Amino acid sequence: MEIIAVKELSKSFEYYTKELGVRNSIKNLLFRKTLIKEAVRDISFRIDQGEFVAFLGPNGAGKTTTLKMLSGILHPTSGSVSVMGYNPSERKNEFKRKFAIVMGQKSQLWWDLPAIESILLNKYIYQVEDVAYRKSLDELTELLQVHHVMNVQVRRLSLGERMKLELIASLIHKPQLLFLDEPTIGLDIETQKKVRDFLKYYNEQHKTTIVLTSHYMKDIEDLCSRLILISDGQLIYDGNLKEMNGAMNQTKVIKLKFTERVKLEQLQTYAGIRHAEDYQATLEIPKEQVNAVSRELLARLPIEDILIEDIPVEEMIVSMYQRKRAQ
Template sequence: MEEAIKVEQLAKSFTYYTKEVGVMNSLKNLINRKTLTKQAVKDITFSISKGEIVAFLGPNGAGKTTTLKMLSGILHPTGGSLSVLGFKPYERKKEFKKRFAIVMGQKSQLWPDLPAAESILLNRYIYQVEEQTYKRTLDELVELLDVKHVLNVQVRRLSLGERMKMELIAALIHKPELLFLDEPTIGLDVVTQKRVREFLAHYNEHYKTTIILTSHYMKDVEDLCKRTLIINDGRLVFDGSLNQVHGTVNQTKIVKLKFSQSVEAFRLEPYGAVRQTDEFTATLEIAKELINPISRELLGLFPIEDITIEERPIEEVIVSLYNRTQPV
């Protein structure tokens, strides 16, 4: 597969100021401010093939948006090398800009006082899209996202979901090969989130557009992205599919027991980490390779009415990954 993005030992550091609590310190700061350097991104290396959908996952302040900004040329890296569609993004060449788009969930690129149709038309001129192509693309996108009826409504009066869909149309009107989405589903209701996800999946499949998104919603990532890059504290700590997260990172399973008679909690302790118990139920965390012998033993020893064995919830596994600072 041809590479869309190649990043090697990418780094970005910022300088910023701090202030201690109190008026005196404010005065001190007027004269002499403490300058600190923050390493927002530290030596990240990865590559992404054309047509992939990849998610950047990580807690707030992990460096996801900074990475996205470097990939789109908004920020200049302080170290390492990167190549996007064969360009160096920070040179901000016109030919490069015409081939990608970025949508920021929290920042609108539409004119608030005018209907979205006007902003979309402006993008047609900015990206120099032929009229025929423009019409066809617009009709198709409007159809797919089901927003024909609000195309001529002032953007200020649109719901958040409608506005987001308009942002997507404005970003896709020049058929970019590469699409960056920074939290595209933030603040949307569950139904609209699903709609946006389905649209992105369809679009990616149809046009082979490379899509890179950041999100806090696990559902976005699970449904859309075969591959996930987890960033924590500026480092890449995981690169692979979420299923793999279960395979390689997650060494335990959850066993839920339901008893027909009351069972004292301490009797369960030798078999695994007890997460929760009351008289008639218990939840244990048991190492994967011991699941078979232990569950057999439990069935023999306790008055078990029902037993279920589950994977740990994905959110929980991710949280444990967030705490890592070394690659898996």
């Protein structure tokens, strides 16, 4: 079942620039030249119920802007958005009760009070029945293991604990759809993993559709079956993470370790040397040549260890961004 449909969505902002120096500041005080930034350009995609989708892109690519349009915080400049059959920018209460958004850097918890107070407030705001509330709360506190901090003032909690409680507050009304804007930002590795495990379990258990933006590749590799790549406001890839490997990655990386010192000249017959020093080397070879080249390498060089790998996703994505910019 389709839960989000976005068609030819665009959003532009006005902004202005200031040249270096006081004189230009004064000039700006009197006269500002407004410029238009197209934060999102002509994006289309669909998301089905129960999917776990990642929005990935460099800073300023338009991920958060897109999320804001999906949740009704921003009006699109053009194009159409339909979320669970609603137009988000109408901001109907009925619509708001069906989704939640967690913004990593903006808390909805009351700073001076224990988180349980904010969670209880959300029970009333979202009109959750007592029994359902109790059940959700027990499940969520159990999964995230936060019993011990429920009654501590939010401002005394660590970032990780706050994030977990933020998730509880957002999920207490069992939304069908959850937007996460950089949920693991600033968290330590262990907490990141816990949050990730939780999200994965929750998505599978409750069939909640989750759309996440993140800079951490690990978040995306572990969680998301689908990846939407955005750069400069445009959609550059939409599909399976593994398929991206296949479709985008025409080359493989061969990592070599030698038993004795190998000179650079000995390797120079191969194109695509990425890195070479005395006892090791890394080559990038077109897929179809991998077999032949590795056989030849084994025959010609004093090899201790050979490893054939896909190009890491991060690198692939960076090169996709660069290709996009070059266009």
